[in-house]
Amino acid sequence: MSSFLxxxxxxxxxxLVQIAALSLLHExxxxxxxxxxxxxxxLETEEGTLYPLLRRLEAQGLLKSEWDTGGTRPRKYYVxxxxxxxxxxxxxxxxxxxxGAVGKILYGSSLELTEADTQ
Amino acid sequence: MTEPDxxxxxxxxxxxxxxxxxxxxxxxxxxLELETxxxxxxxxxxxxxxxxxxxxxxVLEMMGDPVExxxxxxxxxxxxxxxxxRPFVLQASVVFAAxxxxxxxxxxxxxxxxxxxxxxxxIADAKSILEVMAxxxxxxxxDVGAVLCVYALVPRLGRIMRxxxxxxxxxxxxxxxxxxxxxxxxxxxxxxxxxxxxxALYLPDGDGVLQIPxxxxxxxxxxxxxxxxxxxxxxxxIVYAKVGETKHSLALDIVSNAIGLFCLLxxxxxxxxxxxxxxxxxxxxxxxxxxxxxxxxxVVLALLTAAMLAARAVRRVYRFALxxx
Numbered sequence: 216m217s218s219f220l221x222x223x224x225x226x227x228x229x230x231l232v233q234i235a236a237l238s239l240l241h242e243x244x245x246x247x248x249x250x251x252x253x254x255x256x257x258l259e260t261e262e263g264t265l266y267p268l269l270r271r272l273e274a275q276g277l278l279k280s281e282w283d284t285g286g287t288r289p290r291k292y293y294v295x296x297x298x299x300x301x302x303x304x305x306x307x308x309x310x311x312x313x314x315g316a317v318g319k320i321l322y323g324s325s326l327e328l329t330e331a332d333t334q
Numbered sequence: 335m336t337e338p339d340x341x342x343x344x345x346x347x348x349x350x351x352x353x354x355x356x357x358x359x360x361x362x363x364x365x366l367e368l369e370t371x372x373x374x375x376x377x378x379x380x381x382x383x384x385x386x387x388x389x390x391x392x393v394l395e396m397m398g399d400p401v402e403x404x405x406x407x408x409x410x411x412x413x414x415x416x417x418x419x420r421p422f423v424l425q426a427s428v429v430f431a432a433x434x435x436x437x438x439x440x441x442x443x444x445x446x447x448x449x450x451x452x453x454x455x456x457i458a459d460a461k462s463i464l465e466v467m468a469x470x471x472x473x474x475x476x477d478v479g480a481v482l483c484v485y486a487l488v489p490r491l492g493r494i495m496r497x498x499x500x501x502x503x504x505x506x507x508x509x510x511x512x513x514x515x516x517x518x519x520x521x522x523x524x525x526x527x528x529x530x531x532x533x534a535l536y537l538p539d540g541d542g543v544l545q546i547p548x549x550x551x552x553x554x555x556x557x558x559x560x561x562x563x564x565x566x567x568x569x570x571x572i573v574y575a576k577v578g579e580t581k582h583s584l585a586l587d588i589v590s591n592a593i594g595l596f597c598l599l600x601x602x603x604x605x606x607x608x609x610x611x612x613x614x615x616x617x618x619x620x621x622x623x624x625x626x627x628x629x630x631x632x633v634v635l636a637l638l639t640a641a642m643l644a645a646r647a648v649r650r651v652y653r654f655a656l657x658x659x
Contacts, residue, residue, distance in 0.1 A: 245370075246367055263397075263398060263403040266368070270364075289370060291366075
């Protein structure tokens with residue numbers, strides 16, 4: 216049972232991290248900064264999950280990245296691309312719809328399904 | 335940070351690199367990012383009072399198994415789109431059932447059935463359960479490969495039917511495939527110790543014991559062999575998708591690479607891929623030369639494998655020694 220819960224939890228988290236990371240990358244951040252911000256917000260994410268995800272988002276054109284070698288050690292910074300800036304509000308709308316719908320189903324007090332809806 | 339601490343970090347990164355695959359530049363990019371993250375994490379811990387060597391040990395432990403972390407960066411590409419998986423399995427099953435019925439028909443009639451370029455011969459020894467199973471496996475792999483080719487060539491075919499999504503993705507990892515092939519070569523060399531003629535494994539007319547009979551040499555047969563390889567890859571990916579990759583990957587890689595390597599060797603051995611009339615002659619006259627070269631290649635691959643496995647074992651022991659001493 217616990218492995219089932221772990222699996223479901225990991226899948227849910229992976230989907231959420233994608234939106235959360237895109238939202239945070241309005242501002243230029245490097246990977247470890249992002250890990251720390253997500254962890255502080257309660258979304259603990261491993262590097263093995265987050266970094267490949269950032270690369271996928273970059274390959275999809277939603278992010279762009281560059282190495283900054285000016286500091287004590289080189290850091291790879293990520294930020295939303297133009298396409299990412301355009302896509303983010305749409306993703307946020309999708310998230311609002313999903314979270315609203317799931318909230319209604321899980322916490323039935325606000326569920327207002329008429330008989331016609333269920334047929 | 336002391337040199338042993340840095341060494342431990344480098345060991346971890348080396349291990350991660352072994353499962354990463356992809357272009358060297360891309361690998362370097364990922365490794366550098368992981369390295370800075372590890373060092374940042376160590377810095378955070380040492381600033382809050384932890385001893386550096388303990389901090390390194392804890393951070394590397396927290397980062398997890400380097401091979402798993404490395405493999406998470408392997409690019410995935412769908413071999414069959416998720417929504418096509420179910421119809422793919424269904425259609426491949428139907429083709430296999432029809433094909434195997436024809437094989438049984440040919441076996442009962444005891445002569446070869448010719449369907450255009452495809453020849454369906456009887457099972458050599460229908461009383462032997464091993465022969466029947468081997469033929470069924472070969473037929474299945476061929477059919478899976480054939481349906482996959484149709485999907486690749488006619489992508490729209492798979493979109494006609496809509497089914498629930500099932501994830502099926504191929505992980506491309508050149509290094510792991512090479513390791514699998516080398517390991518297979520090692521097994522073949524060991525087998526060759528106890529057999530007279532390794533050539534029999536890939537030359538159907540050889541004298542050795544390990545004969546795997548296929549129909550004669552020629553372009554159609556070679557295409558069929560490539561198809562078998564495709565089929566084996568698909569079966570492997572389906573198993574990965576269903577039972578998980580980490581526990582069974584080595585065995586599956588060996589099996590699919592065995593089939594892949596066998597197909598390639600068989601194609602190389604026949605040499606003449608187009609000229610059907612002279613292919614048999616080419617097979618007969620070139621067997622010694624090709625056999626000698628391939629045996630050398632096998633031995634080199636086997637030695638490489640042994641060295642690789644030994645190096646990996648030493649590296650692993652060294653890494654744990656650094657972490658726990």
